Amino acid sequence: MERPLLAIESSCDETSASICLEGKILSNIIATQDVHARYGGVVPELASRAHMENIVPVVREALMAAGTSIGALGAVAYTRSPGLMGALLVGAQFAKSLSLSLQIPLIGVHHMKAHVLANLLNEPPPDFPFLCLTVSGGHTQIVLATSPYDLKILGQTIDDAAGEAFDKIAKLLELPYPGGPLIDKWAHLGNPDAFVFAKPQVPGYNYSFSGLKTSVLYFLQQQQKLDPDFIHKYRADICASVQSTIIKILLRPFKKAMLETGIKQICLAGGVSANSGLRAAFADLGKRYQVNVSVPDMVYCTDNAAMIAISGWYQWKQQLFTPLDSPCSARSEWA
Numbered sequence: 001m002e003r004p005l006l007a008i009e010s011s012c013d014e015t016s017a018s019i020c021l022e023g024k025i026l027s028n029i030i031a032t033q034d035v036h037a038r039y040g041g042v043v044p045e046l047a048s049r050a051h052m053e054n055i056v057p058v059v060r061e062a063l064m065a066a067g068t069s070i071g072a073l074g075a076v077a078y079t080r081s082p083g084l085m086g087a088l089l090v091g092a093q094f095a096k097s098l099s100l101s102l103q104i105p106l107i108g109v110h111h112m113k114a115h116v117l118a119n120l121l122n123e124p125p126p127d128f129p130f131l132c133l134t135v136s137g138g139h140t141q142i143v144l145a146t147s148p149y150d151l152k153i154l155g156q157t158i159d160d161a162a163g164e165a166f167d168k169i170a171k172l173l174e175l176p177y178p179g180g181p182l183i184d185k186w187a188h189l190g191n192p193d194a195f196v197f198a199k200p201q202v203p204g205y206n207y208s209f210s211g212l213k214t215s216v217l218y219f220l221q222q223q224q225k226l227d228p229d230f231i232h233k234y235r236a237d238i239c240a241s242v243q244s245t246i247i248k249i250l251l252r253p254f255k256k257a258m259l260e261t262g263i264k265q266i267c268l269a270g271g272v273s274a275n276s277g278l279r280a281a282f283a284d285l286g287k288r289y290q291v292n293v294s295v296p297d298m299v300y301c302t303d304n305a306a307m308i309a310i311s312g313w314y315q316w317k318q319q320l321f322t323p324l325d326s327p328c329s330a331r332s333e334w335a
C-alpha cells in the first residue's frame with residue numbers, strides 16, 4: 001500500500017502543511033501570518049521568523065488531522081520556487097532534514113504550477129488539456145496544461161500582477177493589506193459602472209496593470225481636490241468599478257486564448273480566484289461559450305500546502321525527485 005506524502009508550503013506569508021494519500025488530500029493546515037497587516041505588505045524577515053515558529057506545530061497538526069505519523073511518511077514535498085528566499089528556505093530545510101533522516105524521496109515543487117494543479121483537487125477533476133488563468137499576488141498567467149507534467153505559459157503580465165493591482169489600489173483607498181478581499185467585500189455594495197478607469201491592452205495573451213493603478217491614483221487625486229471626503233463617501237462605487245475593470249482586463253486575452261486554442265475546459269487559480277466577481281464572470285464565460293469551468297475551492301485558491309501535495313504526488317509517481325543540494329529560487333523559472 002502507498003505511504004502518505006507530506007507537503008510544506010512556505011513561499012510567502014502562509015505556513016502550511018498537507019498530507020496526501022493516493023492522490024487524495026487527508027489534511028491541509030494553514031497558519032496565516034497576521035504580523036504583516038500593520039506594515040501594509042509582507043515583510044520578508046518577519047515572514048521567515050513566523051515560518052520558523054509555525055512549521056513544527058503546523059506539520060504536527062497536519063499529521064494528526066490525517067491520522068498518521070512522521071514515521072509512516074513515504075515522501076516529502078516542499079515549495080522550491082518562486083517566493084521570498086528566506087521564507088522558502090524554512091520549508092526547504094525542514095523538508096530536506098526529514099528526507100535525510102527518514103530516507104524518503106524529496107520533491108521540490110513550483111508554486112505557480114501548483115496553483116494551476118490545485119484544480120485537480122476538484123471532484124470531478126478537469127480533463128486535460130485545459131486552459132488556466134492564474135491570478136495571484138505576484139503573477140498573472142495564462143497556462144496551457146496538457147498533463148500534470150506539461151504546463152506551458154501562453155501569456156503573462158508585463159508589469160504588475162492582478163493581485164498587486166487589487167492590493168495597491170486598496171492602499172489608495174485606505175484599506176489594510178491584503179486589500180483584494182476587502183475590495184471584493186465593498187464591491188458588493190457599489191455600482192460597477194459608477195466610474196470608468198483605464199483598461200491597458202498589450203499584444204498577444206499578455207497583461208498590463210500599472211496603467212490602471214495610475215488611472216485610479218489620478219482620478220482619486222482629482223476628486224479629493226473637489227471633495228476631501230470623496231473616498232469615504234464613494235468607497236463602494238470605487239471598489240465595484242475597480243473590480244469590474246480588473247475582471248474585464250483579465251478576461252479579454254484569456255477569452256482570446258480560449259477561442260484561438262479551441263480548448264473546451266477552462267480553470268481559475270491563485271489568490272485572486274477567490275474574488276466573487278471573477279468567479280461569477282468565469283462561470284458566465286463558460287456558459288456563453290459552452291466550455292467546462294473548474295474553479296478550486298476557496299481554501300485551495302490562496303496559498304496552501306494541498307496544492308503542493310497534489311503536485312508533489314504526481315512528481316512522485318514519475319520519480320521526479322529533487323537532490324538534497326538543490327537550491328531554492330526566488331524567481332519563477334518555469335522549466
Ligand code: KG4
Pocket residue numbers: 012135136137138139162163164166167178179180181182184270271272273274275276301302303
Ligand atoms: O496566491 P496568493 O494567495 O499568494 C501569492 O502567491 O501571491 O494570492 C494573494 C493575492 C493577494 O494580492 C490578495 O489581495 C488576493 O490574492 N486576493 C483577492 C481576493 N482574495 C485574495 N483579490 C481579490 N478578491 C479576493 N476575494
Ligand code: ZN
Pocket residue numbers: 111115136137270271302303
Ligand atoms: Zn500563491
